Amino acid sequence: MPAELSVGRADESDAPGVGVVAPFDFALDRELWRWAPEDVSLYLTRLPFFTTPVTVEMAVAVADRRAVRRATRDVLTPRPGVVTFACTSGSFVSGVAGEAVLTRTMCEAGAPVATTTSGALVEALHLLGVRRLAIATPYIQPVTDRLVTFLADSGVETVASEGLGLLGNIWRVGYEQVVDIVRAVDRPEADALFISCTNLPTYDIVEPLEQALGKPVITANQVTMWASLRALGRYAVGGGALLGVPLPLPVA
Structure with missing residues (x-):
């Protein structure tokens, strides 16, 4: 060598x-x-x-x-x-x-x-100047509600949220289903979108979603x-x- x-x-x-x-x-x-x-x-x-x-x-x-x-x-x-x-x-x-x-x-x-x-998310939202957020999650509603409260206490308003209602096997969700839920939850008043859960795959769809929606898309990973x-x-x-x-x- x-x-x-x-x-x-x-x-x-x-x-x-x-x-x-x-x-x-x-x-x-x-x-x-x-x-x-x-x-x-x-x-x-x-x-x-x-x-x-x-x-x-x-x-x-x-x-x-x-x-x-x-x-x-x-x-x-x-x-x-x-x-x-x-x-x-x-x-x-x-x-x-x-x-x-x-x-x-x-x-x-x-x-x-x-x-x-979650701490990284708050830092990122503040640096990007995001005050109003739409969130897509794989969770059941009580878990999603905890995220909404966390964001509110961090100075960020959730203008819309959508969950898949999953109780397990989240990593089996494919890109197509993630894209569908993000499109469903987007609102004109949202400054950005957040895809929650480190067990949701998102690497290849961040840029295409930003181009399609015209706003930042932040994902857990x-x-x-x-x-x-x-x-x-x-x-x-x-x-x-x-x-x-x-x-x-x-x-x-």
């Missing part, structure tokens, strides 16, 4: 990675990797398995502090530069205060920087990776207006 090639690979392995704490049923590892630059690794770990369907109770259980603390510690071995809690419902179900507790829990467990899907990579001073790879938001200036 040429010496210069060997050195190049060693340099890549030294690049900060992203630690991902995901629910036990998360099935879209490949989609997360697609948002990452080639030299950034993802280190995924799963939260404990349980049999509860996708309800408010499941979302609360997924965000259990003890489990999140343990998973964060598990994923720190390869020394990621940031750890993210990659679950939308688990990070909004207990409101703004609950999201802050999750972030604090990961930091107390040793994460150098901690982000969550997109915003999760955007915020994680942003914490590393990097841009996510893919489509969508969100990915064009400039990185913060370095502290002098």
Whole structure:
């Protein structure tokens, strides 16, 4: 092996990675990797398995502090530069205060920087100047209602919401069904649309939807990776207006 090639690979392995704490049923590892630059690794770990369907109770259980603390510690071995809690419902179900507790829990467990899907969503909406949002979810209504409340408490009005009413197997939903629900929920007064749940595939449809609807489309996996990579001073790879938001200036 040429010496210069060997050195190049060693340099890549030294690049900060992203630690991902995901629910036990998360099935879209490949989609997360697609948002990452080639030299950034993802280190995924799963939260404990349980049999509860996708309800408010499941979302609360997924965000259990003890489990999140343990998973964060598990994923720190390869020394990621940031750890993210990659679950939308688990990070909004207990409101703004609950999201802050999750972030604090990961930091107390040793994460150098901690982000969550719902916290990233709020940051993205504020940076894009979005005040009125339409949301498409795979959830039953009580879970979707928790998202609406979380957004309201974060200064964002939900002008329309639509859920698929699923209690499981969310990752089996295809692009066509996601596109249909987004088109159904769009309203002229919505500044942007959000597709909730990290178990919904969205990578290839963000840009086409934005072109068709004429407004930003934000998705759970997109915003999760955007915020994680942003914490590393990097841009996510893919489509969508969100990915064009400039990185913060370095502290002098």
